[in-house]
Amino acid sequence: MIRLDRRAFAVGSLALGAAGLTTRAQAAGSLTAAIYPGTWEEAYRNVVAPALKKAAGVDVAFDSLFAVDQVAKVRAARGVPPFDCFVLDPGPAASALQAGLFDPIDAKKLTNAAKVPAGLITPHAVTCNAQVVGIAYNPKKFSAPPKGWADLFKSPYVERLGLTGFQTTFGTVSIIEMAKVFGGSESNMDPVFAELKKAVTKAAAVAAPAAMPGLFQQGQIDVMYTNTNTVAILKGRGVDIEFVRPETGAITFQTTLHIVKGAENVDAAYRYMDTAISADVQSALQKQPYNMIPINKDVTLVDTLDVKSVDELAGMVTHDWTKINPQRAAWIERFNKEITK
């Protein structure tokens, strides 16, 4: 990964150097932004970076890190931020906010702020993408699709289920919704742990979240809980997979951009965030192979997303991560202990 970054960096600096000969006068700054590895990195390198260069003359370098690694890196740097902009899921965002790792956001500096639904730009965060979580299954392996969370624990689905724990946002919120179906809640996870314990002996796989798409593609599992993004990507590769909204509702959460406390390139960071939420960029990011659900109201949604409109997101299930975070370590430990042989 590091080598790839270095190479990309080297190629990038060569290109910059070449460009600098002619356009140095127009350059309005640069920034380093953290980005998730994989689809996100691909999308932001190919879509956001050129758009930002064109619109504001700002150059962006990416540091590809998972959310938790970004927070760990900024914490470890102790005041000398290694990058200017975070991209985070709600869990890490809530803990980073509590740890005071963000600089405040002034929405007035974002020209596209009015096009984003209320509540998606907060004093510390700019939402750049929504995720929708539900059940994915292989339609060729079952006569009927699973209807809700409880079905995952019943035959024939449980024998083909891929289980994953609380390491990721989608895993955590999915298991919370399962807990609710079995009479529990965020504060009482006992019912779902009892069910998980029974399911674990039957399930096709218990694995790391990142391994799930691969296991599905290989036919090792035929049912999993995941986001629409993963479903669209696998579908794009020709995998037999369909997304199901559970009876109790699909889950939604936002991916947000933040300015790192003490960031050097604040103006460039605003231009970067503004570009990321612009209608053109959001419209490009919703298409294959990126499949990111837009949050800009001017965007007409394509039909591969399993979501019809930006407004639909308001009706989905959401969670309070300030309540989840304090319990998550204990859930992870309990999951470790109860599912291992």
Next chain:
Amino acid sequence: MSVAVATTTGDARPALFRGRARAPSGGPRVDWRLAAPLGLAYLVFFAAPFAILFGISFYADAEQTRLGLDSWIKFYGDLFYLKVVFDTLKLGVFAVVATTILAYPLALVFRAAGPRARQALVLIILTPLLTSVVIRTFAWIVILAREGVVNQSLMALGLTSTPLNLLQTELGLVIALTQIEMPLMLLPLLTLMSRMDQNLVDGSRALGASQARTFFKVILPLTLPGWIAGATLVFASAATAFISQSVIGGARLVYLPALIWQQSTVVYNWPFAAVASLTLLFAVLAGIMVLGLLGRFARTD
């Protein structure tokens, strides 16, 4: 200047090893300054972080606000975590046993082979090393999966009606690690095998020892240092193989590397992660020391 001294005194040894005085044992003393760059790098990039890690493990809480032995007590007072340590070491031992059983016959073939066949064998053994461990690990998913090569073959042959679960099991993980770590066992073993004096083997056979006896009494003791080097590498590498363990082993099998990753980057309990890290470090070191003792025992025998 030292070169000039070397030629004038007629000492055949390279100037580098001459030094000003001889070590008490009579061996050449190496100028310590030559080791300084690496030594300093180790001091800065290993000893210092190690001290920090050690220090962090004595914080009592995840927020690192007060000192205490809580993390150590939590780790060593919980059977679950002790089992994780045991399983991690057990995985290393299994990998060593499996690679040994498969490597010795191949090493014997290598010894008997002509120069061309040897070159071909070395190429075959080294090729996997040129592929990233991530790719080798994912290749094993394709092979071991329910719809993978192994299961499809077994089902086509009618040996089983339902696909076997090989992924996400300790057996599957040991199979994959055996292939992944095999070059580490073979390379030192082959070096020793090719240096071994054929006359000793012939002598043993001429004096009436069976092939098995020759192997256990002559070949095995002579190649033991190579095996110990290989076993050390395989053991340390298999016990700490984070990628293979998490991708092939899955979440049902918890090993120390995955636990450390989880505690440090998901749960943010750095003191606890530090305890787990130190435990892994010393557990693997202990394993290596046992192998080293075996080497001393073998040499005096």
